Amino acid sequence: MDGFEIRVATQRDIAPIDVLLSRSYPILLKPDYPPSVLVTALPLISKANPNLITCGTYYVVEDADGVVGAGGWTFAAPTGHQPRRGRGNIRHVVTDHLKLRQGVGRALMQRIFEEAASAGAEWLDCLSTRTAVPFYQSLGFRPMGEVSIDLRPGITFPSVLMERAL
Template identity: 30%
Template sequence: MTRSGAAHPLTHRTATLDDLPALHGLIDRAIATLQQGFLSPQQISASRHVMGLDTQLIRDGTYLVVEREGAIVGSGGWSYRATLYGGDQSVVAREVAELDPAQDAARIRAMYTDPACARQGIGRQVLTLCENAARARGFRRAEMMATLAGEPLYRACGYIPIEQVTAGPIDGVSVPLVRMGKAL
């Protein structure tokens, strides 16, 4: 595959609930593989209770998938709701209250790339699509809770750290995260 995707172009669309089996597989592979070198095996295991897909994003129509030849190779979303991070299975409490675009930051959520397609611009593409959609909805800022593995990409895309956060402990293990933000 070429980096530009010329041989196998990337397409994107809004995710549907029918995508859930493929998304769960993608997310599982991404967590297991891309966190290596940033988290210990115990932290990777514990992070599964913190990370994941919040299907509210799909129901809201704000979760996107990137495909190559019909296979989902990346995903991510944005939200106009107060929840900053965490999936359906997460120990993190979710807040469905809607944010005020004039005062609050849109939430960038649940960004995942298939490890076989990492460093091919997929995460950057998803992030740009999410930022554009949030901007179109009136948001002037975006925030996210980044994993240590995702932090370098987000910094390269203009996000700055707001605070270091530790999730857990989960089964006696804490997971380091970084809250990041950016002006849109």
């Protein structure tokens, strides 16, 4: 993938990832979610989680423009549920809306697949936005059904649970 570098995220990436999330999510998610959902969810999902960013299995994709993609995986479930043996979880993936279909997301996910398999994951679960379902399907994930993620008391976000064997 010419022109891109994928590396493990560090604490210094938190601010650039915040910028990427807050710039891209409103544009990317608008076609698939009503304004009533976005007005409450975007302020919560457009912020980087410092513990996730610095966990060692979260990555950034950089090019000459800076951070143009981010995402990772963990054995810990994003919803706080108990981890399941051999199953990893895709975590907070985003591609700059100006860099879609240029290989950023696909290269990032390939790195995640390799690292997760190397660490012993046999399956990956993903809580996908409605918007990203076709992307994840193109990578071999299959939809398992719609779920509602509790972001805060009284604030939920409709998502699609997906899974993929490694």
